[in-house]
Structure formats: C-alpha cells, structure tokens
Amino acid sequence: MQQRRLRRLVDRLLAAGGLQAARLVDSGVTSGADVSLDALDRLPMVTKRDLWAHYPHGLRAARAEDIVCVHGSSGTGGRPTLVPYTAQDVDIWAEVMARALGGAGATRQSVIHNAYGYGLFTGGLGVHHGGMRLGATVVPLSGGMTERQVRMLQDLRPDILACTPSYAIFLGEAMRSAGVRPDSLRAGVFGAEPWTNEMRAQIENLLGLRALDIYGLSEIIGPGVACESLDSDGMLNVAEDHFLVETVDRNGHPVPDGTPGELVFTTLTKTGMPLLRYRTGDVATLAGPVPGAPRTLRRMSKLLGRTDDMLVVRGVNVFPTEIEAVLLADERVSPHYLVVEDRRDDARPTLRVAVESLVAESETLEGDLTTALRERLGIGCEVRVLPQGSVPRTEVGKARRFARWTGGEPPLAGIG
C-alpha cells in the first residue's frame, strides 16, 4: 500500500510542477512507476528552507479553490511556516487524530478537555477534528484562562486531557491550589514541545492519569503523525499508512533502526501541500512493530532533541532534554526550569541552569545537581536554585525551557 501511495504521490508532484517536480526530474524520475520503497533514499528531499523560500503559499500542489484551511507555526528562529490543507487532508488529519485518541483509551463516551491553543497552531483544531471523528465530546478550552479550565475540569469531569506537557503541570498545580481533585482523568495526550520520562512521572503523579506522548508538525499535518498508545511501551506508533518515516544522518544518508537520526517524513496521501522526504530537524530512533502485537505500525522513540538545539559545550554534545532528565530525576526539583547557553564569550561557552526547589532546604541542591550533570552528561554547569515562581510559566503556547544568551540582559534574572 505504501508503495502504491508513494507512486501516486510522485505522479501528483510531477503533475503539479514546481520545486519538488523539478528535483524529481533532476534525479531521473519522470513517473511514479520509476520509484520504489526500497530505493527511497535516491529521491530528493525538501527542508524548512524550501518552505520559507516559497512563503506564503508553501509548496502548494492543489488549486487555490481546493484549499479549505491554512495552519502553521510562528517558527522560532525563522519565518512562519504556512501549510494549506484540502478537505481530503483535513479528513486524513481527523482519522489519524481519532486513532491517536483511541489508542489513549478515548471512546464515544469520552469527554476530551482540549487545552491546546486553537488558531493557526495545529494543536487545538487537530485534537478537535479527531475527537469529533471518534464521536467523543470535545470541550474546546484552548490555552489560558486557567481558572475557567479548572472549573470545567470539575464540572464536566473529562476522562481525557489534551495539552502541552508544561500546561498539564500548570493545570495540575492550579487544581491542587484550588482544592480540586483530578479524579475523572484517565489519560492525557501531551506534545508539541520536548518532555522527558522524568517529566511524565511528575505529570502522572500530579494528575493521576496515564501521560502519553503525541508528536506531529504543521508541515506534515499537525498532531497525529505519531502517538503513544496505552499498550505501546513508551514508543510512538507512526501513522505510516499516511506518513512514511525514515531516519537519516547529517548528510542525509539512512541510519538503521535503533540509531538516533533526523526524522524524515513523506506525506503519502496528502494533496494540499504533499511533501516528499521532508527533513524535520527532529531527532529520534525508529523501531519495527513488536512481533505478534496487535499494532503493526513502525514506531519511533520519544524525541531526543532537534538537530538545531544540540548544545556543543567544550566538545561535549548534549540535548536540553538530557539535562531535563537529570534535573527532574531529583525529587527536590520542581518541573519549572530553564537551561541557558551562555555564549557572551564565544571562547568560553557556559551552560547555566535555573531550577526551583520543592523543599525548603536547598543548600545542597546546587552542588548535588552540578555533580549529577557532570557525572551523567560529562558537562560542567552553573546551577542556580531560584525562589519559587522565578522561572516563567507558560499558560499559552509552547514552553521555553532553553535560551541562548549572546549579550545584554540575562534571559532570566538571577541566572548570571
């Protein structure tokens, strides 16, 4: 099926003309019949830069009148990326999202508290389409107005929570201080930003639910590209009947299953802005389906990081998520932290880490965390334990847990 869909995709791209068609022709492909799954790595790739170069309509392959909506991301570190969808694309999105929610245990009886932002961002409407397709009841809270969210959690007793992992923490803390027990919640699908298993433990503890990871990106469709299910053992099932996945090294050469590589997706069925071999910049490992398991899809690990957020500090490579894992493994550390790459003096880059302590006595904490980071990651860091509430919380949008400091005021008071 993937092969058939890949060939049809190539035919669609060639017929649409433009950048991807030109690259296909340059690589000797003049028809879908020329390509096959086992020679995928001979096909050209596309990158975010290509999308920027074609702003605002992106690499649209459908007629303007067939586009029914546009989504995108504001794009940290670059221009916004806009993605046009046909009605068929929205239909695929609803299907993969319904599947993701179903895998988290949602049914027609479910009430889904959806606190992903509604708007250009794909989180809110993605969960909305999927929940409706499943026949569940979606409560479209969007982000922010936390007091009202706590009220809805209490009054409507949702069993499924959908939001960013950082907002899950924020909501959980708000419920706790309002004296509301989150006893209706059974599972949550959390994504759109990096988070670790250590963060998962904190969310599960705070909200009393199963915290599952959901992954996606606007360019490919939004959330629903891959999602953990109750039975997937920490791996994310890739919706690979619609999104063919590969991992590649820095030079774009395929890496084997189990080896970290950059995720590359091909949208097999999309028509608005289909992409052949899109380099995501996201790093993960891939694995085959578990033999004998009911699910037959390939799986990906939690994201390890992004190719562009890998820190190289005095020759040591680390992703910010590895730092999170070390910090949150210590029970005294609250889930609000900030990692700062201090590059004011390029010859002497320094990693600074701001945390908040959950316990009154925090004197030994700085030293303990410094030692743990050095032992586990091989890097020396300047750790600062700041008073509760010093690290900014994120009520709307994606949490910012990592910053570069190249000059001027520090990104966070007290960190320098």
Ligand code: DLL
């Ligand atoms: O964040 C889509 C989404 C919405 C996914 C809701 C999950 C839930 P963008 O705004 O285009 O789309 O940002 C995509 O966010 O390339 C990753 O770097 C990051 N990201 C998304 N999901 C995860 C995740 C949405 N589960 C970019 N873990 C991607 C870590 C994630 N990073």
